[in-house]
Amino acid sequence: MDIGKEQLIGIFDKMLRIRAFEQKAKELFAGQKIPGFVHLYAGEEAVAAGVCANLTVKDYITSTHRGHGHLIAKGGRLNEMMAELFGKSGGYCKGKGGSMHIADVELGILGANGIVGAGQPIAAGAAFASKYLKTDAVTVCFFGDGASNRGTFHESLNLASAFKLPVIFVCENNQYGISNHQSTAMNILDISDRAKSYGIPGLTVDGNDPLAVFEAAKEAVDRARKGDGPSLLECKTWRHHGHFEGDSSFYKKPEDQTAWLSKDPIPRFEKKLIELGILDGPKVAALHAEVDKELAEAIDFAERSPYPAVSELLTDVLA
Amino acid sequence: MSTLTYVEALREGMVLEMRRDPKVFLAGEDVGLFGGCFGQTQGMFAEFGPERVVDTPISETAIIGLGTGAAAAGLRPIVELMFIDFVGVAMDELFNQAAKMRYMFGGKAKVPFVARMPAGAGFSAAAQHSQSLEAWLAHIPGIKVVMPYSPADAKGLMISSIRDDNPVVYIETKTLYGLKGEVPEGEYLTPIGKAAVVREGSDVSLISWGAMVGTCLTAAEQLSKSGKEAEVVDLKTIVPFDLETVLNSVKKTGRAVIVHEAVRTAGFGAEVAAELAEKGFDSLNAPIVRVTAPNTPVPFSPPLEKEYIPSAEKVVKAALGLF
Numbered sequence: 177m178d179i180g181k182e183q184l185i186g187i188f189d190k191m192l193r194i195r196a197f198e199q200k201a202k203e204l205f206a207g208q209k210i211p212g213f214v215h216l217y218a219g220e221e222a223v224a225a226g227v228c229a230n231l232t233v234k235d236y237i238t239s240t241h242r243g244h245g246h247l248i249a250k251g252g253r254l255n256e257m258m259a260e261l262f263g264k265s266g267g268y269c270k271g272k273g274g275s276m277h278i279a280d281v282e283l284g285i286l287g288a289n290g291i292v293g294a295g296q297p298i299a300a301g302a303a304f305a306s307k308y309l310k311t312d313a314v315t316v317c318f319f320g321d322g323a324s325n326r327g328t329f330h331e332s333l334n335l336a337s338a339f340k341l342p343v344i345f346v347c348e349n350n351q352y353g354i355s356n357h358q359s360t361a362m363n364i365l366d367i368s369d370r371a372k373s374y375g376i377p378g379l380t381v382d383g384n385d386p387l388a389v390f391e392a393a394k395e396a397v398d399r400a401r402k403g404d405g406p407s408l409l410e411c412k413t414w415r416h417h418g419h420f421e422g423d424s425s426f427y428k429k430p431e432d433q434t435a436w437l438s439k440d441p442i443p444r445f446e447k448k449l450i451e452l453g454i455l456d457g458p459k460v461a462a463l464h465a466e467v468d469k470e471l472a473e474a475i476d477f478a479e480r481s482p483y484p485a486v487s488e489l490l491t492d493v494l495a
Numbered sequence: 496m497s498t499l500t501y502v503e504a505l506r507e508g509m510v511l512e513m514r515r516d517p518k519v520f521l522a523g524e525d526v527g528l529f530g531g532c533f534g535q536t537q538g539m540f541a542e543f544g545p546e547r548v549v550d551t552p553i554s555e556t557a558i559i560g561l562g563t564g565a566a567a568a569g570l571r572p573i574v575e576l577m578f579i580d581f582v583g584v585a586m587d588e589l590f591n592q593a594a595k596m597r598y599m600f601g602g603k604a605k606v607p608f609v610a611r612m613p614a615g616a617g618f619s620a621a622a623q624h625s626q627s628l629e630a631w632l633a634h635i636p637g638i639k640v641v642m643p644y645s646p647a648d649a650k651g652l653m654i655s656s657i658r659d660d661n662p663v664v665y666i667e668t669k670t671l672y673g674l675k676g677e678v679p680e681g682e683y684l685t686p687i688g689k690a691a692v693v694r695e696g697s698d699v700s701l702i703s704w705g706a707m708v709g710t711c712l713t714a715a716e717q718l719s720k721s722g723k724e725a726e727v728v729d730l731k732t733i734v735p736f737d738l739e740t741v742l743n744s745v746k747k748t749g750r751a752v753i754v755h756e757a758v759r760t761a762g763f764g765a766e767v768a769a770e771l772a773e774k775g776f777d778s779l780n781a782p783i784v785r786v787t788a789p790n791t792p793v794p795f796s797p798p799l800e801k802e803y804i805p806s807a808e809k810v811v812k813a814a815l816g817l818f
Contacts, residue, residue: 236568269601277599286567287600291591297557298592301564301572308520308546308570315564331557338552492602493636495660 179390181454183229187386188449189463190225191442194218194245196467197254200475201244201261201275205421209479210261212274217245219384219416222441223348224249226389227316227409230397236284236302236315238295241276242348242415243288246318251283254474259481266481270488284313292353293326295319296345300332303343303406314342314400316393322353324367333408337374342400344393347410348383354419355427371408383411384441387448414439497680502535502672504646505665508653509536509573511682513543516571519657522549522561523575523611532577533613533672555581559588559610563662566608567596571657578624579612579666582632593662594637609656609663614642615706615756616804617670622792625800627705627757629733632664633766639687640733642666644708646676648731651685659687666733668706690737692744696724699750699814702741702767704730707754707805714810725814733763741767742775749780750817754810759787781817786810 198218205214217224220242228237228249239246247257252268260267260278268278279287286302289295299317306313323329324347336343347367351358364370371378377396381388389411396407414436418425425433449455455463499507513519521536521543527550530537540548551558555576562574576582582589589610596604616625632640639661643649649667656663693708694715701711708729715725726744730737745751751771753764764785771783786805794800 238564267601269599269603272601273599279596279600279604281567281600281604286564287596287604289592291587294560294587294592297560297588298564298567300557301561301566302568303564304561305565305568305570308565328556328560331552331554332560335552335554335557335561339549492598494639495597495605495607 178394184449184454187225187229187390188445188455190228190249191221191386191445192463192467194221194224194248195442196471197244197248197257200471202417202421204261204475211263214261214275214421215242215419216415216417216421217242219436219440220348220350220413221245222386222389222445223346223383223411223413224318226386227346227393229390230393231314231316233283234311234313236286236299236313238286238299238302238315238317239288240295240318240320240323241288241290241292242320243276243278247278247285247288250285252278252280252285254470255477258474258478262478262481263483264478264481265484265488266477271484272488272492293319293323293328296323296328296332299343300336300341303336303341304339306342312401314344314397316344316346318346318348320353321347321349321351321358321367322361324370325361333374333376333406336406337376340403340405342403343406344396344400345406345408346393347408349410349412350415352415352419352428366410368408368410376406376408378408378410380410380412383413384439384444386441386445496677498675499646499678500672501646501649501674502533504650504678505653505667506535506537506539507678508650510539510542512654512657513547518569519571519573520547520549521573521575522551523558524551524553524577526550526575531575533669555585556588559585559593562608562610563588563593563606566606567604572608573611573657574608575611577613579614579628580623580626582612582628589638589662590635594635598637605660606662607660609665611665611667613669614666615668615670616793616800619795619797619800621795625793627755629666630757630761630763633734633763637662639663639735640666641687641731642668642705642733643685643731644671644705644729646674647678647683648685650678651683652687652731654682655684655687663687666705670706685731688732688735688737690728690730690732690740692726692740693729694725694727696726696748698723698725698748699752699817700726700728700744700748701752701754701810701814702728702730703754704733705756707756710805710807711754711810713807714814717807717811718814721815723814723818736766738770738774741771742778745771745775746778749778750814751779751783752786752810752814752817753783754786754805756788756804758790759785760790762787784813784817786813
């Protein structure tokens with residue numbers, strides 16, 4: 177395995193950070209501190225953390241409505257993220273975007289997105305720019321199983337393949353488009369099968385295993401950096417909560433929920449790292465303590481940040 | 496000055512900017528080897544090569560997405576939809592993505608790209624290849640919309656659009672492609688957001704954009720024979736709309752006829768009329784009237800299409816009805 181100890185701890189740390197952020201977001205939404213919609217990423221942390229461990233700040237990602245995990249994995253700062261969820265002026269978007277529109281172009285985060293599948297053509301465009309400018313940057317496009325049924329998926333994968341663009345399409349298959357199980361929306365089991373239509377590699381991995389995700393993503397990222405074009409990577413996973421907060425997910429079978437919770441990527445990876453002698457109890461506790469501290473700071477930052485002045489309504493429409 | 500056709504002028508705008516700025520590229524269906532469906536990009540493939548004049552798959556969604564993503568990542572794309580009628584296929588990329596990125600991201604993104612869209616009737620191209628959809632696009636905060644009439648502005652607005660840091664929809668009117676006019680040589684910019692009085696007159700203002708400016712100029716000559724001097728205002732830019740020039744003209748003439756080729760209901764003329772009524776009411780000596788296409792799809796058969804497109808005669812009749 178071509179991965180160092182520090183990188184393994186880094187992936188684990190990102191996963192903890194995402195889970196803790198989502199837990200706090202859940203509580204703060206319930207406590208009416210966060211307006212609007214919140215779509216939690218809890219359960220899918222191994223995908224964002226495993227993929228983004230292959231990226232640098234120069235690489236791009238496009239994200240989704242369930243985007244907090246991608247943003248944290250790509251280096252998004254918790255203070256500005258939390259303040260954005262609150263709709264405060266100290267947020268990433270000065271409170272104008274909210275959970276579904278957080279972006280940090282400086283970090284290569286081209287935005288979460290409220291439209292399912294909309295990141296795909298934008299990712300192709302960003303990858304086109306990297307190829308045109310002859311940098312070795314790649315773009316990772318995160319999307320769900322539902323988005324693979326959009327026309328954007330077909331147009332973007334086809335164009336990216338025809339132009340050999342440095343983009344990795346990462347499908348987080350959590351098996352549900354809101355309440356609709358994959359089996360009602362498509363007649364295939366593995367979304368990666370669709371790669372064949374575009375003449376690009378397609379691979380399905382256990383999306384709750386960060387190392388499997390890391391290795392598969394590494395191959396795809398290396399391929400893209402070398403100029404060999406796009407790949408489609410499907411990561412099978414499970415969202416622990418509803419589609420958004422307020423959705424009880426009554427449509428999920430209890431036995432499925434139980435089975436998948438037993439495959440929760442975080443305790444699984446923790447056990448593995450302890451077995452490998454990379455972490456031990458006190459080290460894990462120290463990581464948790466640091467994450468908790470940073471989150472407390474982020475919430476404090478968000479609480480103290482003022483709401484945007486009403487004059488902000490009219491700014492930033494045009495450059 | 497040199498005499499160029501409208502299509503030569505808009506091409507010259509693209510070519511000059513591509514020579515000046517390596518970050519500018521052109522992408523669309525058949526823009527490369529083929530040179531564009533109406534020859535708009537002839538010679539550009541030979542000069543700039545396939546890396547900068549990019550033939551795309553028939554994927555309008557991906558084309559507008561390509562422009563949006565590449566612009567957000569630092570380039571200045573020009574993308575072409577072969578006909579404005581195809582924008583429905585790519586509307587999400589335009590109105591939910593490109594147009595809103597800057598605002599949603601709190602002003603921290605720049606999306607500088609030009610989406611060229613040929614528009615207009617007059618070729619019996621029927622209902623899906625002939626529309627004027629500027630009002631649709633004008634309804635979306637976050638994009639600019641330009642619609643040149645003269646060859647000089649075809650070039651000047653092209654260069655301004657490419658240099659603008661926002662998504663700009665550049666609507667080129669197909670019936671104008673062969674129109675000849677004097678075009679300043681070299682770097683020439685028409686400011687976005689500025690209308691112009693293209694014929695002075697004291698009795699009635701004919702307010703228009705795109706091909707209908709020509710129709711209004713013809714109407715003005717006919718009105719002159721009836722003893723009424725019409726002032727013709729070419730909006731040039733739909734968004735942001737230069738209300739001041741329109742108000743100043745109506746202050747002088749006291750009468751306003753708004754002429755557009757798009758269908759009547761919720762056309763951009765309604766917006767011009769509403770602003771004029773709100774802010775220029777005291778200048779008006781007669782009701783504001785509109786001359787537009789009817790609320791129908793664009794017909795195929797030549798006599799029907801001729802009836803569909805507003806004519807100089809209809810403009811004259813509407814104007815004379817105000818006295």
